[in-house]
Amino acid sequence: MPPGGRFGPGYLTDEEKKNKPKVTKELLIRIYSYLKPYRKQMALVLLAILCSAILTLMPSVLTGKIIDEGLITRNLRALIIFILLSFGVTLLANLIGILESYLNTWIAQHITFDMRNTMYRHLQTMSQRFFTTNNQGDIITRMTSDISGVQQIITNILTSILSNAITLIVALVLMFRENWILALVGMAVVPLFAIPTRSAGKRRWSITKESQACSDEINGILNETLSVSGQLLVKLFGMEETENQRYEAVNRKMIGLNIKESMAGRWFRMALGTFTSIGPMLIYLVGGLIMMRYDESVTVGQISVLVALLGKMYMPVNQLLNIQVDWIRSMAMFTRIFEYYDMKPEIENAPDAIKPAAANGEVEFKNVRFSYDPEREILRNISFKLEKGKCIAIVGPSGSGKSTLINLIPRLYDVTGGSVLFDGKDVRSLDLRFLRENIGIVSQETYLFNGTIRDNLLYAKPDATDDELIEACKQANIYDFVEKQEDGLDTVVGNRGLKLSGGEKQRISIARILLKDPALLIFDEATSALDSISEQKIQDAIEPLIASRTGILIAHRLSTILAADEILVVKDGEITERGTHQELIRAGGVYAKLYETQFSKAPSLPDQAAFNYSEGEE
Numbered sequence: 334m335p336p337g338g339r340f341g342p343g344y345l346t347d348e349e350k351k352n353k354p355k356v357t358k359e360l361l362i363r364i365y366s367y368l369k370p371y372r373k374q375m376a377l378v379l380l381a382i383l384c385s386a387i388l389t390l391m392p393s394v395l396t397g398k399i400i401d402e403g404l405i406t407r408n409l410r411a412l413i414i415f416i417l418l419s420f421g422v423t424l425l426a427n428l429i430g431i432l433e434s435y436l437n438t439w440i441a442q443h444i445t446f447d448m449r450n451t452m453y454r455h456l457q458t459m460s461q462r463f464f465t466t467n468n469q470g471d472i473i474t475r476m477t478s479d480i481s482g483v484q485q486i487i488t489n490i491l492t493s494i495l496s497n498a499i500t501l502i503v504a505l506v507l508m509f510r511e512n513w514i515l516a517l518v519g520m521a522v523v524p525l526f527a528i529p530t531r532s533a534g535k536r537r538w539s540i541t542k543e544s545q546a547c548s549d550e551i552n553g554i555l556n557e558t559l560s561v562s563g564q565l566l567v568k569l570f571g572m573e574e575t576e577n578q579r580y581e582a583v584n585r586k587m588i589g590l591n592i593k594e595s596m597a598g599r600w601f602r603m604a605l606g607t608f609t610s611i612g613p614m615l616i617y618l619v620g621g622l623i624m625m626r627y628d629e630s631v632t633v634g635q636i637s638v639l640v641a642l643l644g645k646m647y648m649p650v651n652q653l654l655n656i657q658v659d660w661i662r663s664m665a666m667f668t669r670i671f672e673y674y675d676m677k678p679e680i681e682n683a684p685d686a687i688k689p690a691a692a693n694g695e696v697e698f699k700n701v702r703f704s705y706d707p708e709r710e711i712l713r714n715i716s717f718k719l720e721k722g723k724c725i726a727i728v729g730p731s732g733s734g735k736s737t738l739i740n741l742i743p744r745l746y747d748v749t750g751g752s753v754l755f756d757g758k759d760v761r762s763l764d765l766r767f768l769r770e771n772i773g774i775v776s777q778e779t780y781l782f783n784g785t786i787r788d789n790l791l792y793a794k795p796d797a798t799d800d801e802l803i804e805a806c807k808q809a810n811i812y813d814f815v816e817k818q819e820d821g822l823d824t825v826v827g828n829r830g831l832k833l834s835g836g837e838k839q840r841i842s843i844a845r846i847l848l849k850d851p852a853l854l855i856f857d858e859a860t861s862a863l864d865s866i867s868e869q870k871i872q873d874a875i876e877p878l879i880a881s882r883t884g885i886l887i888a889h890r891l892s893t894i895l896a897a898d899e900i901l902v903v904k905d906g907e908i909t910e911r912g913t914h915q916e917l918i919r920a921g922g923v924y925a926k927l928y929e930t931q932f933s934k935a936p937s938l939p940d941q942a943a944f945n946y947s948e949g950e951e
């Protein structure tokens with residue numbers, strides 16, 4: 334255990350002092366609610382602590398007997414009895430200690446189990462905005478480190494206060510019973526020991542913090558450069574040597590810090606050793622003086638008992654000095670965790686949410702306005718209607734708000750004005766599960782979990798049979814690929830699907846949506862250029878889909894656009910034009926201009942030309 338306590342230095346950092354949590358009755362009651370289910374086990378722990386604290390001190394008292402009644406009086410029988418007694422008591426204290434730590438760990442693990450589950454369930458209800466605005470690292474830290482910290486603290490604080498206080502009180506009583514003058518000398522020595530502990534703790538902590546930062550930097554470099562895309566970048570830019578040097582430099586810094594840290598510990602141990610030896614020496618000196626000059630009834634055994642008891646006081650004193658710090662820190666951790674618990678999910682089921690038996694997939698936007706933050710409106714006055722079996726294509730420059738628009742349908746975000754209707758009902762009045770079950774989105778960035786193709790497909794329909802999986806793969810035009818793999822459907826897709834090409838990933842995600850079989854299909858076409866064969870395969874998979882169901886396509890390719898019943902042109906968050914391809918061409922507006930500029934460049938290949946433009950190209 335580090336000298337400064339278990340969870341950092343033995344004092345509060347400036348930042349911690351500034352942000353001291355408010356310990357209110359409510360907070361304590363709330364913390365207690367997590368301990369309450371385990372109160373029986375906790376009572377048992379307290380009993381074990383009490384017994385082992387007292388038993389641990391017994392051998393010190395028996396030392397006096399061993400010396401006075403065994404050694405000095407040369408009584409072998411008494412000597413053996415006291416030695417055996419001392420041994421027996423120590424053994425018993427240790428056995429109780431084992432029971433205590435088992436119970437302690439058990440309680441701590443169960444409390445964190447409960448807290449982690451509550452946190453995870455709560456995070457699952459949080460909105461998309463929460464995950465896009467909060468740092469992923471922060472979220473994970475609260476899930477892991479904060480809760481682990483709490484786990485240690487809950488049990489350690491309780492046991493520490495109790496066992497140390499008992500040890501101290503019992504040791505003091507025993508010391509005063511033996512000899513009050515020597516007991517006073519012993520008490521005077523304790524602060525001598527506590528001071529170096531605290532200052533060594535401070536120094537060590539500052540080095541630890543520095544090496545923590547250094548190790549974060551090393552992890553950062555490793556994460557960046559040893560990831561698939563990072564390595565690609567390093568290789569293609571020929572930066573291997575620069576990266577080697579960068580890594581070596583921080584690595585060297587780390588070595589220095591590690592040596593310093595370990596030496597800080599060494600100096601500390603030396604100081605501790607010196608100071609702890611002063612106490613016994615003082616007691617020997619004063620005790621000797623009393624024995625030789627003033628009071629002959631003082632025995633060698635008594636003096637030894639006092640020295641032994643003094644030795645048992647160092648740890649408890651130090652730990653109790655740190656308790657306040659541990660306490661504040663633990664309250665801060667609880668406060669941080671409860672802060673998360675208290676965050677209201679932005680998107681929730683209405684209390685009287687409607688759950689229709691079936692869905693048609695019809696969508697209507699009525700004067701929809703939307704902004705991620707109040708300063709900048711992303712969508713304005715969006716109105717359109719999509720009827721059952723029809724298909725709408727949305728085209729527009731990058732950043733015009735197309736993805737934002739479709740995210741409003743499954744309520745990843747809620748509108749800031751107007752309304753979105755699904756089958757004629759405001760999406761906010763519908764049961765969220767029902768709504769999302771009936772909407773399938775193939776997004777631009779296909780996300781596959783690290784697992785097999787089968788695992789990823791079953792995510793959409795856990796009880797799908799092999800035949801269904803194969804049928805979906807065939808329809809999505811990916812079955813040829815699956816069949817060619819040695820492990821077929823059990824082929825591992827790699828971290829985030831990185832073992833597959835972009836086109837393959839997209840087709841697997843199309844198969845996944847087919848298994849989900851939603852009433853409304855939304856396809857956010859990838860802007861990144863795929864080779865024309867991959868593209869054709871996706872096109873062949875998507876076209877029959879569009880023809881047979883209600884769909885919205887964010888389209889970048891002419892062939893997809895032509896498959897739609899109506900085209901909406903979105904620019905700067907507004908629908909600027911709408912109609913069929915022919916109508917829009919005839920109208921001679923923005924769409925027509927875009928069509929001309931895009932396709933006149935590749936007249937022979939209109940179907941495969943990317944209808945993919947940005948503001949600058951207009």
Ligand code: ATP
Pocket residue numbers: 465705706711729730731732733734735736737738860
């Ligand atoms: P692309 O064709 O490149 O995918 P898009 O038309 O789909 O673009 P959106 O992704 O809807 O565009 O983005 C519209 C605008 O909203 C952009 O200016 C973008 O910066 C902003 N935006 C997107 N997501 C967020 C977010 N989570 N928070 C804040 N702003 C966002």
